[in-house]
Amino acid sequence: MNEHLLAQVEAYRQQYPWTGERPLAMSRYRYYGREVLEAAVTAMLAGENLLLAGPKATGKNVLAENLAAAFGRPDWNVSFHINMDSTYLLGTDTFRNGAVEFRPGPVYACAESGGFGILDEINMARNEALAVLHSLLDFRRILDVPGYGRLRLHPAARFIATMNHGYAGTRELNEALASRFVVLQLSSLHGDELERVLAAEFPEMDHKARKDFTLLFDELQQKCENAEISSKAVDLRGLLDALHLMELGLSVGQALSMGVVNKCFDEDERRMVQDVISLRISSKMTAASVFDRN
Ligand SMILES: Nc1ncnc2c1ncn2[C@@H]1O[C@H](COP(=O)(O)OP(=O)(O)OP(=O)(O)O)[C@@H](O)[C@H]1O
Ligand SMILES: [Mg+2]
Incomplete structure (x- = not known):
C-alpha cells in the first residue's frame, strides 16, 4: 500500500482506538492485488460502503477481513440467505430472567460499536429483508428498530458487502441498495x-x-x-x-x-x-x- 494511504489508515486507528471486548478482526490470508486493495482502503477512508463483486474464490472475504484488520476494528460477519428477515439483522425481543430484553442482531451490534460489518453474499436475501438497511447505508446513517428506538451509526463503522452474480440462488441486487455502495469488481488471480x-x-x-x-x-x-x-x-x-x-x-x-x-x-x-x-x-x-x- 502506498505511504499516503498508510498514514491515513494510521490516523483513523489513532482516532478510533478499539477498546471493546470483541477481538480485532484477523485474516488467515493476506490479500494479493495491490490496485484493488488501495481502491478498497480509499473507499473505507472516505466512509463509503463497499460492495465487492466477482466470481467465486476471488478473495472477496479475504479482502473484507484484511480491511477490517488493517483499520484495527472487529468484524461482524453476516451470511445472507433467502429466509433471512430484518429481525435477524437488527435484533429481537427475548425473555431473560422473566423480563423482555432486546437482543441486538449483528448489524445493530456492529453499527453501535463501530465495527466492520461484512454483509456476505448480500444478493442471496430477499429485497424486503434488506430494506431496513437503506437508512443505515445512506446519508442518514441511522437504524430504526421498531419498538426500541433509533440508533445512530458509530462514526468508525463501515459496511462491506460481497456478492457473486453467477451462484445458484443469487438474485440481482436491487438498484436502491446497489446505489448505496461503491463497487469493486474482483477477478481471479493469475x-x-x-x-x-x-x-x-x-x-x-x-x-x-x-x-x-x-x-x-x-x-x-x-x-x-x-x-x-x-x-x-x-x-x-x-x-x-x-x-x-x-x-x-x-x-x-x-x-x-x-x-x-x-x-x-x-x-x-x-x-x-x-x-x-x-x-x-x-x-x-x-x-x-x-x-x-x-
Ligand atoms: N487476491 C487474493 N489474495 C489472496 N488470496 C486469494 C485471493 N483470491 C483468492 N484467494 C484465495 O482464494 C480462496 C477463496 O477466497 P475467498 O473466500 O475470499 O473468496 P470469495 O471471493 O469470497 O469466494 P466466494 O464468492 O466463493 O465466497 C482463499 O483461500 C484465498 O486464499
Ligand atoms: Mg465469499
Missing part, C-alpha cells in the same frame, strides 16, 4: 500474483511445481474466457484444496481430480479439463516431488 499466493500458502512447495500449477490455472482461466469450458473448474479454492491433499501425500492425479476436475459434472467437460492438466502437469510428478520430499 501469473505472478497467483504464484505469490501459492508461495505464501505452501512455502515448502517446489519452485518448478509452483510455476506449473500457476500456468495450469492460467490456462484453465483462458479456456473459460474462450468459452471452451465453464467456470466450474476455474476455482482457486479447489486448486488450493488439491495442493493440501498432495501435501498429505495423495497422488497428484487424484488430488487434482477431487479439487478441480470433478467440479465439472459434465463428462465431456471433465475430459477437456483433464486434457489441459495432462498437457501441463507431467504424469511423472509425484506428491513427494511437489513438496520436495524426495
Whole structure:
C-alpha cells in the first residue's frame, strides 16, 4: 500500500482506538492485488460502503477481513440467505430472567460499536429483508428498530458487502441498495500474483511445481474466457484444496481430480479439463516431488 494511504489508515486507528471486548478482526490470508486493495482502503477512508463483486474464490472475504484488520476494528460477519428477515439483522425481543430484553442482531451490534460489518453474499436475501438497511447505508446513517428506538451509526463503522452474480440462488441486487455502495469488481488471480499466493500458502512447495500449477490455472482461466469450458473448474479454492491433499501425500492425479476436475459434472467437460492438466502437469510428478520430499 502506498505511504499516503498508510498514514491515513494510521490516523483513523489513532482516532478510533478499539477498546471493546470483541477481538480485532484477523485474516488467515493476506490479500494479493495491490490496485484493488488501495481502491478498497480509499473507499473505507472516505466512509463509503463497499460492495465487492466477482466470481467465486476471488478473495472477496479475504479482502473484507484484511480491511477490517488493517483499520484495527472487529468484524461482524453476516451470511445472507433467502429466509433471512430484518429481525435477524437488527435484533429481537427475548425473555431473560422473566423480563423482555432486546437482543441486538449483528448489524445493530456492529453499527453501535463501530465495527466492520461484512454483509456476505448480500444478493442471496430477499429485497424486503434488506430494506431496513437503506437508512443505515445512506446519508442518514441511522437504524430504526421498531419498538426500541433509533440508533445512530458509530462514526468508525463501515459496511462491506460481497456478492457473486453467477451462484445458484443469487438474485440481482436491487438498484436502491446497489446505489448505496461503491463497487469493486474482483477477478481471479493469475501469473505472478497467483504464484505469490501459492508461495505464501505452501512455502515448502517446489519452485518448478509452483510455476506449473500457476500456468495450469492460467490456462484453465483462458479456456473459460474462450468459452471452451465453464467456470466450474476455474476455482482457486479447489486448486488450493488439491495442493493440501498432495501435501498429505495423495497422488497428484487424484488430488487434482477431487479439487478441480470433478467440479465439472459434465463428462465431456471433465475430459477437456483433464486434457489441459495432462498437457501441463507431467504424469511423472509425484506428491513427494511437489513438496520436495524426495
Ligand atoms: N487476491 C487474493 N489474495 C489472496 N488470496 C486469494 C485471493 N483470491 C483468492 N484467494 C484465495 O482464494 C480462496 C477463496 O477466497 P475467498 O473466500 O475470499 O473468496 P470469495 O471471493 O469470497 O469466494 P466466494 O464468492 O466463493 O465466497 C482463499 O483461500 C484465498 O486464499
Ligand atoms: Mg465469499
